[in-house]
Structures are given as C-alpha cells and as structure tokens.
Amino acid sequence: MSLSAAEMEALAISIQVALLSTAIVAIPGVFLGWILAIPRWRGRALVDALVMLPLVLPPVVVGWALLMLLGGRSPFGIDIAFTGLAAAVAGGVVGLPLLIRASRIGFESVDPRLEEAARTLGMKRLEAFFKISLPLAAPAIGQGLILCMARSMGEFGATITFAGAIPGSTRTLPLMIHEQLQAPGGDQLAMRLVIFSALISLAAMATSEWLARKVRGKNGGLR
Structure with a gap:
C-alpha cells in the first residue's frame, strides 16, 4: 500500500508530533504518577482529578483552553498557536493522563519495604527511587509512554483547534483523513489512511506489550 507525497508528509508530521509530545510530558508524567502513588496526603484526590481532566473533557475544549493560555491572547505572553510545537503540546496534553495513570500503577506495584530496607542500609531516598522504584x-x-505517543498521534480535536491543519506543518494523519472525508470522492483515500493509522496503532500496542515483557524479564533476573 504505497502512499502519495502528501500522505507521506502527513505521516512524517504525525510521527514527529507524537515523539515530541511524548518527550515534553515524559518527566512530568512519571513524576506525577510517582506523587499520586504515595498514599494519604492532603490534596491527592484533587490533583488526581485535575490531571485526568484532559481524558474526560472534549478534545475541542482542551484545544480551546490551550489557545487561550498559549495563543494570541495568552496571559503569559506566549504565542505558539498554529505551529508544529502547538500540535505537539496538544497531543502531549491529551496523552498525559494515560502516562500518569500507567506510571502510578507501576509505582503502586512496587513493595515499599524495598525502598525502606535500602534507606536503612544508608541509601538516600532519591537514590533509592532511581535504583529500586523506577x-x-x-x-x-514504558507502556504509558507508548500509549501516550499513540494517543498523541491519533489526536484530532485539540490539534485542529490549537494548531490548525497547515500542510507541511501541522496537518497530521487524522486531520488529513478529515479533509478527505469532506472532499468529493475522497472516501477511498480516507479509508486507506484509516487502515494505515490502524496498523500503526496495532504496532504501537504490540511494541508496548513486548517492552513490558522484556523489562519484566530483566527485573525478574535481578531478584
């Protein structure tokens, strides 16, 4: 299934946006997952609800909020709207909750007695975090990062609201599919792009499972 130059361009932009989105949210996502895995601290439920908002809000609302915060009317004097960076930020924001939730589950599965034992042997808390918990x-x-990247690659509503569908800059595969569905006789091309997007998603999920098994095996060998 060969792709035209325009389709290859949209695919390349989608991959670039997904990678940049994941890079932007990787550290804050893992950090928030670790913080939320700590039981019983004041404000935990509120923080949990706030970081999950992009997962339940309509993507267009997320895009509008980003446009207000980081667009021409930004109270911070930052205007990145309708740029490639805007597409990456939009994808990162909608994918962030998936990374946070996966990271939280991972940290909650770690026996806290392991860190406690390491600290009694003289290891500092930060050192114990990087050598044991992480x-x-x-x-x-790893699964959270893959899911975040896949979610970012498939984002539509927030991207078109905050970044637009500019050929060569912000027109990703989902935006090109939307364009073809609106064009007369574009159904066949749209279907081809849908199938291609589905194959990419399946590859991402397979990679996620492979990575999980590989790292689990490594951790098992360390015990």
Missing part, C-alpha cells in the same frame, strides 16, 4: 516500575512506565 526500574521496577519501568514496564508500566
């Missing part, structure tokens, strides 16, 4: 939570974090 490696053991790595399978879940």
Whole structure:
C-alpha cells in the first residue's frame, strides 16, 4: 500500500508530533504518577482529578483552553498557536493522563519495604527511587509512554483547534483523513489512511506489550 507525497508528509508530521509530545510530558508524567502513588496526603484526590481532566473533557475544549493560555491572547505572553510545537503540546496534553495513570500503577506495584530496607542500609531516598522504584516500575512506565505517543498521534480535536491543519506543518494523519472525508470522492483515500493509522496503532500496542515483557524479564533476573 504505497502512499502519495502528501500522505507521506502527513505521516512524517504525525510521527514527529507524537515523539515530541511524548518527550515534553515524559518527566512530568512519571513524576506525577510517582506523587499520586504515595498514599494519604492532603490534596491527592484533587490533583488526581485535575490531571485526568484532559481524558474526560472534549478534545475541542482542551484545544480551546490551550489557545487561550498559549495563543494570541495568552496571559503569559506566549504565542505558539498554529505551529508544529502547538500540535505537539496538544497531543502531549491529551496523552498525559494515560502516562500518569500507567506510571502510578507501576509505582503502586512496587513493595515499599524495598525502598525502606535500602534507606536503612544508608541509601538516600532519591537514590533509592532511581535504583529500586523506577526500574521496577519501568514496564508500566514504558507502556504509558507508548500509549501516550499513540494517543498523541491519533489526536484530532485539540490539534485542529490549537494548531490548525497547515500542510507541511501541522496537518497530521487524522486531520488529513478529515479533509478527505469532506472532499468529493475522497472516501477511498480516507479509508486507506484509516487502515494505515490502524496498523500503526496495532504496532504501537504490540511494541508496548513486548517492552513490558522484556523489562519484566530483566527485573525478574535481578531478584
């Protein structure tokens, strides 16, 4: 199934946006997952609800909020609207909850007694985190990163609202599919792009499962 130059361009933009989105949210996503895995602290439920908002809000609302915060009317004096960076930020924001949730599950699965034992042996808390908790939570974090990247690649509503569908800059595969569905006789091309997008998603999920098994095996060998 060969792709035209315009389709290859949209695919390349989608991959670039997904990778940049994941890079932007990787550290804050893992950090928030670790924080939320700590039980019983004041404000935990509120923070949990806030970070999950992009998952339940309509994507267009997320895009509008980003446009107000980081567009021409930004109270911070930052205007990145309708740029490639805007597409990456939009994808990162909608994919962030998936990374946070996966990271949280990973950290919650780590026996806290392991860190406590390491600290009694003289290891500092930050050192124990990087040498014990983070490696053991790595399978879940890896899955979260893959899911975040796949979600970012498939984002439509927030992207078109905040970044637009500019050929060569922000027109990703979902936006091109939408354009073809609106064009007379574009159904066949749209279907081809849908199938291609589905194959990419399946590959992402397969990679996620492979990564999880690989890291689980590594952790098992360390025990």
